[in-house]
Amino acid sequence: MEAVGGQFFRRRSLSIVAVFLVFVIANALAGGYVGFDFVASIADIPAGIAWMASNFVPSVESFEKIGQILSSLGSTVLVSIAASCTAAALAFVFAVLGSRSVGIGGPVSVAVRAIASLFRNIPVVAWAFILLFSFKQSEFTGFFALFLTSFGYLTRCYLESIDEVSGGSVEALRATGAGYFPIVAQAVVPMSITSVISWVLYMIETNIRDATLIGILTGTGIGFVFDLYYKSFRYDIAGLVIVMIVIAVIVCEAVSNYVRRQII
Known part of the structure; x- marks a missing residue:
């Protein structure tokens, strides 16, 4: 019984890993096709947040x-x-x-x-x-x-x-x-x-x-x-x-x- 349970969880874990790998590969292929640089986009997030914080904050005049x-x-x-x-x-x-x-x-x-x-x-x-x-x-x-x-x-x-x-x-x-x-x-x-x-x-x-x-x-x-x-x-x-x-x-x-x- 324990062996059957172990096989079930092993197969389930492998299925989850396989789905994750497929997702990563599909994301990489799609990003490469459209020229999307994931690492550069992550690096630009702090600068984008800083720009919004300095420009989109309502002023007294607004x-x-x-x-x-x-x-x-x-x-x-x-x-x-x-x-x-x-x-x-x-x-x-x-x-x-x-x-x-x-x-x-x-x-x-x-x-x-x-x-x-x-x-x-x-x-x-x-x-x-x-x-x-x-x-x-x-x-x-x-x-x-x-x-x-x-x-x-x-x-x-x-x-x-x-x-x-x-x-x-x-x-x-x-x-x-x-x-x-x-x-x-x-x-x-x-x-x-x-x-x-x-x-x-x-x-x-x-x-x-x-x-x-x-x-x-x-x-x-x-x-x-x-x-x-x-x-x-x-x-x-x-x-x-x-x-x-x-x-x-x-x-x-x-x-x-x-x-x-x-x-x-």
């Missing part, structure tokens, strides 16, 4: 722009919440229709999953570039880019949640002769509502971070303010923008975690 920063940050947060909530409502409807347990089935289920996969796998930055040609630089462009990515991601998450939690309840209601809408209202919604809210809160957190980058592309929100002062070499104000974004994300995450604890 706080004169706090009103503009807070206004733009509030706009970004509201757009992120609006995009997330709108996408969540439509994603839930599509997820119910495409679900294996309560969905319509057939081509509808295939189409819902295909649309969700398409929207989810196109990065939000790519959506922003695509939409810029149609809607130009505007708040709606940022909203639409966040909405499309959120819709695809949430639809996929809701499909899995509904299929996992509603199977037994759906079968029980069908056995009693309940119709489609009563089944959705009495089985799907109550059983999946906790997961739905949790995913919406997570999406809002993610979109607030993504909206900063989207704002740089669309010329709106806190991303535009950061880009403006960064390109103007006002790194102290750009640093203050970063600090406010971090604070907003932390506050949002704290609220999200509190709500999750209350509903779970």
